Amino acid sequence: MEPAKLLDILGNENxxxxxxxxxxxxxxxxEISGRLGVGPxxxxxxxxxxxxxxxxxxxxDEQRRKYFNxxxxxxxxxxxxxxxxxxSLQDISFEKGRKGGGQERKGSAESVPEVNGEIQGDAPAAAGKKEVPSRPEPLAVFLKLSGRLRELKTRHAELARMQQQLQADYTRLMDSCLDSIEGVAKNPVECEILFELLKNETTAAALCYNLRLHPSIINANLIDLAERGFIQYAIRNNQQYWKIREKGEEKV
Structure with missing residues (x-):
């Protein structure tokens, strides 16, 4: 699904x-109607x-009632x-943990990994007797899974903090780049082109559309910027994609 379509769907509060x-x-x-106070x-x-x-x-379900999940x-x-x-929208593959009326879940005690490196349960069989694998202790299994969940929540919070810091750093760096562009661009069109290419590499046609300028004006400024060593292009799918030239790259 297109992310924009999903945003439209989730734009409704109900x-x-x-x-x-x-x-x-x-x-x-x-149930949904009663909880939300909205007609069926x-x-x-x-x-x-x-x-x-x-x-x-x-x-x-068994009573032929339709339920949703x-x-x-x-x-x-x-x-x-x-x-x-x-x-951005990412589909995350997973094995569903609910079936039926929503109460049955996968992951019984038999399917849970070992706790503390060994199966928990009854005491080992006496020497000389064949040991029969025992089921993990439900409490040990639950505590282990709960601990893993806390670890994931902590990692998720750390990732959110990193994303916030990255966005702040990105904004500050873009501010500095714009100050630099004003010092090297010959005209306002070059400023706008360099700003667009800072965000992402793109085609001349896309620049014409985004900046609402005639192709002859865009192409003339692209060529001039390329000759001065600011930008270069690469051919992909029989199209020229312009980008800011990386330090150390040769002019094309």
């Missing part, structure tokens, strides 16, 4: 609340849209700064 409910456990239409007809319309988008799915695992990121606006 659809966001439905996602929040289903993130806790699968629900029936009547409107809830069905929201669910239909979310299902079409692949965000949720429905199943039928989260169908996908994804991460949507929006970054807004004075110099950039990006939206």
């Amino acid at each position: 659809r966001r609340k439905i996602i929040q409910l289903l993130a806790n456990r699968p629900c029936y239409v009547s 007809k409107a809830i069905i319309n929201h669910l239909s849209l979310l299902e079409q988008a692949g965000l949720i799915e429905c199943s039928v 989260i169908a996908n695992n994804m991460r949507l990121e929006v970054s807004v700064s004075p110099y950039a606006y990006t939206v």
Whole structure:
């Protein structure tokens, strides 16, 4: 799904609340309607849209009642700064841990890795007797999994702090680059071209579209900047992609 489409879908408050409910456990239409205080007809319309988008799915229980649950695992990121606006969507593959009416989960004690390097359970069999593998102690298994979850939460918080710092550093560096551009550009068009290429390499046609300038003006300034050693191009898919020349690269 296109990230912009997903943003449109999640722009509705009731659809966001439905996602929040289903993130806790699968629900029936009547449950969602009661929790949100929204009529069943409107809830069905929201669910239909979310299902079409692949965000949720429905199943039928033994009483032939339809319930809904989260169908996908994804991460949507929006970054807004004075110099950039990006939206990215990543699908994250995983094995679903819920089935049926939302209560059965994978990962029974038998499938959990060893605790402290060995299987926990009853005392070893007496010498000379064949040892029978024992089941892990439920408490030890639970505590181990809980500890892993805390570690992941800590790492997630650290990653968020790193992303905040990176965005702050990016903004400060772009400020410095703009100051530098004003000192080397011959005219406002060169300033705009260099600024666009700082963000990403692109084609002359894209520069014409973004800057609303005639191709002859863009091409003349690109050639001049290239001759002075500021930019260069590479051929990909039979197109010229212009970029800022990296230090040490030869002029093309």
